[in-house]
Amino acid sequence: MPFQPSETSPSVKSLIALSSVNSPSSDPVKPKLHLYTQATPNGYKVSILLEELLLAYPGKSELAYDYTSIRFDTNEQKSEDFLKINPNGRIPALVDDSIKVKGVGHRVFESASIMLWLVEKYDKDNIFWFDDPVEKSEALSWIFFIHGGVGPMQGQANHFYRYAPEKIPYGIKRYQEETNRLYSVMEDGLRAGGGEWLVGNKFSIVDMNAYGWVSRYWWAGATIEHTPLLASWIDRITAREGVDRGVSIPRRGKTREEMEGDAAEAEARKNAAWILKK
Numbered sequence: 001m002p003f004q005p006s007e008t009s010p011s012v013k014s015l016i017a018l019s020s021v022n023s024p025s026s027d028p029v030k031p032k033l034h035l036y037t038q039a040t041p042n043g044y045k046v047s048i049l050l051e052e053l054l055l056a057y058p059g060k061s062e063l064a065y066d067y068t069s070i071r072f073d074t075n076e077q078k079s080e081d082f083l084k085i086n087p088n089g090r091i092p093a094l095v096d097d098s099i100k101v102k103g104v105g106h107r108v109f110e111s112a113s114i115m116l117w118l119v120e121k122y123d124k125d126n127i128f129w130f131d132d133p134v135e136k137s138e139a140l141s142w143i144f145f146i147h148g149g150v151g152p153m154q155g156q157a158n159h160f161y162r163y164a165p166e167k168i169p170y171g172i173k174r175y176q177e178e179t180n181r182l183y184s185v186m187e188d189g190l191r192a193g194g195g196e197w198l199v200g201n202k203f204s205i206v207d208m209n210a211y212g213w214v215s216r217y218w219w220a221g222a223t224i225e226h227t228p229l230l231a232s233w234i235d236r237i238t239a240r241e242g243v244d245r246g247v248s249i250p251r252r253g254k255t256r257e258e259m260e261g262d263a264a265e266a267e268a269r270k271n272a273a274w275i276l277k278k
């Protein structure tokens, strides 16, 4: 067994229990979706979507998933077995056993690509995705913007602000300022769309893809003081049941309040131990 044993979320456990009550003679639901993840911005994006889909399509057994919490401290994400699932050696990654490619379940890597796979295959009513070609194109623009801009810039801000062995003020300032600038672009995008959501006046994978990062602005030392619409967008998303369930997979990250002072130092040291080892 190359990885930790897989686990199922409470929502999937209740889906399995429900299906055995409804048809006691049939085989219990066996998840076909396997998520490899960790409690990080990119990991949460996908568990949020899976939990939102389970709530939006109650009883739909194709959406049952299990997950494996990949150990960064032992560099499990760089192991030979994991590289077959994600050649980039990072989480999240997904295996969909409902489709076999050369005899094994289809693997998907890169968080946004996983989300697109899931909505295109399982969100038949386009609850979190779009029918209209213009809205779809707009959604892809924002997804690429987050994937190419916010994720990498905020990731570098985290690195220089929290983990770098020497504090380099220029590096910290550059990435924090760029993250803040990208937040302003999102603020303008929210305003243009009516203030609530990034695309099409509904909560979609565009928002989920961005939320993983933006909700953890404080860890990067970025700010949302200049972006009031973005600040209330974070609160609106945080209040959703599916989001709350999603951020408990594989475990809840610490909140801003829990990370004051010494706790932040301790967390940064713990993460730096494996980040700087690579």
Ligand SMILES: N[C@@H](CCC(=O)N[C@@H](CS)C(=O)NCC(=O)O)C(=O)O
Pocket: 040, 041, 042, 043, 072, 077, 089, 090, 091, 092, 109, 110, 111, 112, 151
């Ligand atoms: N562009 C990738 C980024 C994935 C990524 O950087 N994942 C981080 C966690 S948020 C990771 O696995 N880090 C482990 C490592 O760097 O070895 C995506 O969106 O999936």
